[in-house]
Amino acid sequence: MRSADMIELWRGGRRESLHRGHAVVCDAKGIVESWGKPSQIIFPRSSCKMVQALPLVESGAADAAGLTDRHLALACASHSGARMHVEAVEDWLTTMGMGESDLLCGCHMPRDRPENRRLTCSDESPSQLHNNCSGKHAGFLTLARHLRGPGRQTGDYLAPDHPVQRAVKTAFEEVTGEISPGFGIDGCSAPNWACTLNGLGRAMARFACAGTDRRGLAMRRLTDAMRTHPDLVAGEGRACTMLMRAMGGRVVAKTGAEAVFVAILPDQGLGVALKIADGGTRAAEAAITAILVHLGVLDQAEPVVSRLLSGPIRNWRGIATGELRLSPGFP
Template sequence: MSDVGTGAVPLVELWRGGMLESQHLGHAVICDASGVIESWGNPAAVIYPRSSCKMIQALPLLESGAGAGLDNRRLALACASHQGSALHTAAVESWLGDMGLSEQDLRCGAHEPTDIPERNRLICSGDAFCQLHNNCSGKHAGFLMLNKHLGGGSEYTEVDHPVQRAIKTAFEEVTGEDSPGWGIDGCSAPNFATSVTGLARAMARFASAQETDARSRAMVKLREAMPAHPEMVAGETRACTELMRVMDGVAIKTGAEAVFVAILPSKGLGVALKIIDGGTRASEAAIVAILSRLGVLDPAHPMALKRLGAPQANWRGKVWGELRRADGFC
């Protein structure tokens, strides 16, 4: 495995007036159950998957039996990086209440919602934002449910806590790699590093799972819950939500610093990519390019063109350029 910048190649480019203005370099890997079938850049580059691996972090919740009986809506919420809309905060609060817990039991921290209607409501009402608005509050509700089952202490985000030990074990098993280290995520939970190949391998295992044991049953439930409730995974205007709505059973998930993954059950494929400059516009364009190449997303669909290939216009409607895939990518 190697440093994130080593071997990166151009994946996405911005053209203006017929001239290349900006270029986004990165790595991308497509895996099936047997291994890598196609890659760009350096498949061994080590990355933090950030929120793209939330379905892996949710595996112990189901494998342990702690999440038995959870419906698809809450399973999708456990994998979410949501916008903190009223829909999301109400769902997390309800889930916590059903466990006899409250917002104060969360350890994700509070930030303003990115959902504009909810942010405007808070401003107009004078209400304060809270941990329910944190984009990871659904994942943390899942952590708390697992913690009740395991009987751990209140500080469930500590790396040596039973919750995080269970997650690390699952993470290393499904990526097929010993994690070389971890960092503190935005929500205070540890985020375990792996290679881009390891992350794609994990997604391929989700894609090819056949419900033969506890882990594969958990994988099937999670990969089905996300596209069944894309509104819970992200929110209106967001790439994960809008793109899952226009595909058939494909689960996708973004992560901070321009990571993106995809699970394609119909093809038994897993995808992982990382843009090394951390630019979201490029990771969204790159995942659209790969999903289009694999035949699960119509590149001419408005939700695809919104991220890749449509003419770019300024505030007066004048077309000035295009965001496009780099030569040699997809």
């Protein structure tokens, strides 16, 4: 089975571009719907941050550190580096007696426009706090401190054989129901374990159908944190934040680099995972929007649907030059 036609770009009455990909909708028993090849092996990238944060909660590290739902939302975030994100992570580290230099995620300019402008105009360099994964790394540091005990050095918490990453790998393989074929190094330097798209969808369904055991309670807590604080998970103008707001906090939506997107639907007991084959973010955002509308959790009339999927594409003069369309048979 090959990838499925999903999203098309039309201009001047002709199809200009075609985005193909794979997607699954899973419940507690398995695949409910699929497009393309469910067995396609992918790197989930940042779409699986809630899985990477499971050991933080399950181990008791989050409670021991007094973490709130805001901290947990940041641990699952690919934030825009706005002041509220930067200051929240900085305060988190300060409370632990640590600082920006303890992070190992690297620096990049923030995606948030006001903060980007502030740095540019002040000639100030970005710090690791601006990294979109700084919240995840603060979570890793919190877990490392908890596992190694008071006063112990956290070490290279990104090393695949570090207790933090061993715990992440174990949780990842358990919730996907698969032995990972290996890992790649993510943009923030953390190991990113590969799985099938079906495995990723299965993991999201398990979050959606979380029970009352220790793992289930951890899943519920992370899911609730994300859907309660969509502004912390991404930021203004970002697809994850806009989609979660449009669905009134009933659904979690989380993107990952190279056009991966997942969703957790607790009320329906469903998990969604998709991957656009060419890595195009535009298509991933359109495809997840289409699937959420298809599943009845996102109203077609919501402005975010027009912005990400059905609205016209305009040029620099504001002239409508094209449009995105769903390929026949999708979703």
